[in-house]
Amino acid sequence: MPPPSHVVVFGPESTGKTTLAGDLAAHYATTWAPEYLREYLERKGGACTPDDLPHVVAGQRASVARAAAQACRVVISDTDPLMTLVYSRWYYGEVPAWLADEVNASPPDLYLLLDVDVPWVPDAQRDEPGHRQELLDACVTALEERHRRYVWIRGTWDERRRAAIAAIDALLAGPTSP
Secondary structure, three states, rough: OOOOOOEEEEEOOOOOOOHHHHHHHHOOOOOOOOHHHHHHHHHHHOOOOOHHHHHHHHHHHHHHHHHHHHOOEEEEEEEEHHHHHHHHOOOOOOOOOHHHHHHOOOOEEEEEOOOOOOOOOOOOOOOOOHHHHHHHHHHEEEEHOOOEEEEEEEOOOOHHHHHHHHHHHHHHOOOOOO
């Protein structure tokens, strides 16, 4: 059996990534990997620093591997190392070479890029409500610089879910003949 397709739900904070990832996993009766950074920071009890990034990336990779081992056709990830790269550049002004290398190792099959056209929902780990558009622009730049396949996900929650399902269905159907 071939490995499952890997889809990453991607974008700035408070755009519905976690909710959509869980909904998609339920729709496809498969597994998903939640955002490891949340769990890590809750255990740490503090803000993320550059020294935390290797742990965050390794934890996310391990979470995806566990989910993929039990997945049915597709595994959904709530973020990936490319988002860590975007945030590293945003918060720390640099991207460590190891992180850039990690981003290039095993890229996912598809990114679902969530727009900032939904209301901000505060929580203890979110801190950039005034910069979501700038972060979204940084996400687009990161995807396009690396020639990653992505689909914009916009609109109401129902429209987002339908668009994400259509994009994953197209991925799973494979290339079409001319």
